[in-house]
Amino acid sequence: MNEIDFLNWVRGPGFQIAVIIFVAGIIIRLVEILMLGRKPNLAEAKGSAMRSGLRTIFSRSIPEKSTFKRSTFVIVTGFIFHIGLLITIFFFTPHILLFKDVSGLSWPALPTPIVDAVTVVTIIALFLVLAHRMSNTVLRFLTNYEDILVWLVTILPLITGYFAFHRVGATAPTLLALHILSVELLLVLFPFTKLMHAFTIVLARWYNGAISGYRGVQS
Amino acid sequence: MTDIPEGKDETLGDVLRQRGISRRSFLKFCATTASMMALPPSMIPTIAHALERAKKPSVIWLSFQECTGCTESLTRAHSVTIENLIFDSISLDYHHTLQAASGHAAEEARMAAMEENYGKYLLVVDGSIPLGNPGYSTIAGISNYDMLMETAKGAAAIISVGTCAAYGGIPHAKPNPTGAVSVGEIIKDKPIINVPGCPPIPVVITGVLTHFLTFGTIPELDHIGRPKVFYGQSIHDRCYRRTFYDKGQFAETFDDEGARKGWCLYKLGCKGPTTYNACATTKWNNGTSFPIESGHPCLGCSEPEFWDGGGFYKALSMPTEDISKTVIYTAAGAVAAGVAIGAIQKGRKNSAVASHSKTTIDDLEK
Amino acid sequence: MTTHSVQFNIQIGDDLTWNVAPLLHEVKHALDNLIKNNETTIIDLRSIPLAPGEEDKILNILGQGEIKAQLYALGQSEIIETQYAGVWIVSHYNDENEIMGRFIEITSMPDILCSQTEDMIEARNHLSESLKEGQNIHESSVEKSA
Known part of the structure; x- marks a missing residue:
């Protein structure tokens, strides 16, 4: 198999397989969670569970003051790499072309040099997060292989993408193919690891908000 | 002056002197030759020295599953003077499109050239070789495979001209009905120079021939057998529109504002980023322009499998399969599967709840 | 054309x-x-x-x-x-x-503007030959070998 064969495979059947596993995995897991549901609360709500649930989905993104003080580093680096991922994935011209090809939707891209800079910042943030996790005794104790795997499949597309864009280290088709392959690895592992939090976070926050929105029984 | 040796042993220097070519003309020839071989001008004296002593090599050209586009391209390379000298200084003993002889006489010419120059002749091949059935392509009743094996045996080196000979090309494209393969997939024991392109740039073909003629060696090749001087850099890296790519300025269609301003053609499917060839600097039609300069994206014709890249107008970052359909079908299936699995899990949950019973201290002490 | x-x-x-x-x-x-x-x-x-x-x-x-x-x-x-x-x-x-x-x-x-040694030798031979043969120098020496 030559490098163009490899590139054609990751752009074709490889990508298709990854998308099938990704989509099927996510949907099956979400449907399962929703169907299991929660016990119905038969008491009449004092507040609005729905409104509070929806609000919490967004409000929890703003860190609470004392929490922020206690873990400033984790929150800041966490924000940086999450926003970095959002920008690099959704606002780089070639990526938008991919989304347009799949969904028909298109939106304006950010200038390439900005995406390039954000990529570097994101990679640095991810390394800092890992260094912190490894140097902190408690966090290291809590870390298992899955956490490292998840970290690796998250940073790989960024690193391979950076090399593919700057065209260093190997021939251009190989670099591009490796980048696409690393994304496919991410897609395949997504539904079966902690990466699933990207979807379950919405449900979890809604439940939390809904519970507190209930505010006990109507007296 | 000196004696001029007759026949095959004469050097290019002899040929030139016989034709009364002045030294100054020869220098001009060397300057344009260096340029053609993509060598730095500082190499001109070396080239002059080597060319004077270069022997006239015998060349056998075999055409298999091809469209004659490569030969067309090559014949465009020589207008009357300078490159003609190169063709005067090789002995093209067999080329079934260009030679005057036909039938048995043509095949005899090939056999004679092979015998006379055994181990020394240069074999040029254009077109791929069908392995599916020998009857798919034959010349003088001989299958392409047999003719290649027979002729390659005594060759000093093989030049695979065009993407078909180098990597299989269009005949090799899916579903490859003839089982077409490249020369390199059959011949393993000879030096092979791949000169891909559909067709290759004329001066690249003559440049490679001239390199062999001048230095008697194989030029430095890349990992897929292409001479680095011509295929060392990608179209993208040498493209004059590269600045627009870096700035994110793209033509969206063939007739929009961006297209008129000469912006980057990435979104229109340009394969320049993954294609290695000399088009952006050497250009075509005596340096007039190259596809991107005329407003059309690069097709990637000098790369293997260029025909199977999912369409010439699909951007490199787009998948080659229909992923929208994949997503819709998968999602529909997954919802059904999710409901089924959810129902099973719910059943398990309910039965777990139902089987709950009181536990006493006595139970725990058991 | x-x-x-x-x-x-x-x-x-x-x-x-x-x-x-x-x-x-x-x-x-x-x-x-x-x-x-x-x-x-x-x-x-x-x-x-x-x-x-x-x-x-x-x-x-x-x-x-x-x-x-x-x-x-x-x-x-x-x-x-x-x-x-x-x-x-x-x-x-x-x-x-x-x-x-x-x-x-x-x-x-x-370089290409300078007269080349090889051409000068050729020219000298040509000229001396013409002189030997006693031809009309004005006609033949300026004629370049084709």
Whole structure:
């Protein structure tokens, strides 16, 4: 198999397989969670569970003051790499072309040099997060292989993408193919690891908000 | 002056002197030759020295599953003077499109050239070789495979001209009905120079021939057998529109504002980023322009499998399969599967709840 | 047959000419090198990626100086000294007047203009032969061997 064969495979059947596993995995897991549901609360709500649930989905993104003080580093680096991922994935011209090809939707891209800079910042943030996790005794104790795997499949597309864009280290088709392959690895592992939090976070926050929105029984 | 040796042993220097070519003309020839071989001008004296002593090599050209586009391209390379000298200084003993002889006489010419120059002749091949059935392509009743094996045996080196000979090309494209393969997939024991392109740039073909003629060696090749001087850099890296790519300025269609301003053609499917060839600097039609300069994206014709890249107008970052359909079908299936699995899990949950019973201290002490 | 110029629908803006300035800087450095070390530099214009119009732009900037020589050897060649002394443009054409190569030479005199030793020896032999044969020198010695 030559490098163009490899590139054609990751752009074709490889990508298709990854998308099938990704989509099927996510949907099956979400449907399962929703169907299991929660016990119905038969008491009449004092507040609005729905409104509070929806609000919490967004409000929890703003860190609470004392929490922020206690873990400033984790929150800041966490924000940086999450926003970095959002920008690099959704606002780089070639990526938008991919989304347009799949969904028909298109939106304006950010200038390439900005995406390039954000990529570097994101990679640095991810390394800092890992260094912190490894140097902190408690966090290291809590870390298992899955956490490292998840970290690796998250940073790989960024690193391979950076090399593919700057065209260093190997021939251009190989670099591009490796980048696409690393994304496919991410897609395949997504539904079966902690990466699933990207979807379950919405449900979890809604439940939390809904519970507190209930505010006990109507007296 | 000196004696001029007759026949095959004469050097290019002899040929030139016989034709009364002045030294100054020869220098001009060397300057344009260096340029053609993509060598730095500082190499001109070396080239002059080597060319004077270069022997006239015998060349056998075999055409298999091809469209004659490569030969067309090559014949465009020589207008009357300078490159003609190169063709005067090789002995093209067999080329079934260009030679005057036909039938048995043509095949005899090939056999004679092979015998006379055994181990020394240069074999040029254009077109791929069908392995599916020998009857798919034959010349003088001989299958392409047999003719290649027979002729390659005594060759000093093989030049695979065009993407078909180098990597299989269009005949090799899916579903490859003839089982077409490249020369390199059959011949393993000879030096092979791949000169891909559909067709290759004329001066690249003559440049490679001239390199062999001048230095008697194989030029430095890349990992897929292409001479680095011509295929060392990608179209993208040498493209004059590269600045627009870096700035994110793209033509969206063939007739929009961006297209008129000469912006980057990435979104229109340009394969320049993954294609290695000399088009952006050497250009075509005596340096007039190259596809991107005329407003059309690069097709990637000098790369293997260029025909199977999912369409010439699909951007490199787009998948080659229909992923929208994949997503819709998968999602529909997954919802059904999710409901089924959810129902099973719910059943398990309910039965777990139902089987709950009181536990006493006595139970725990058991 | 006359050739018509083809008009491409591409506007040439200043931002296209990204290789012109670096090239001119290279010429300047080469000129430094010629003055200080008497070293000649030759730049092959075919080896540089140029946008449409950029080659003309370079030629226009360098301009036309005091010397313009024409050579008739395997087609025409044009050798001009630009307005910058020591910077020459050498353009080789074939018999059909198609450009075969264009070089910027930074030198006090392009090699190709000098009479070549081999040609001079040939010329001397030719001349002495003519003298020996007692032919009319005015007719035959100027005639070049075809």
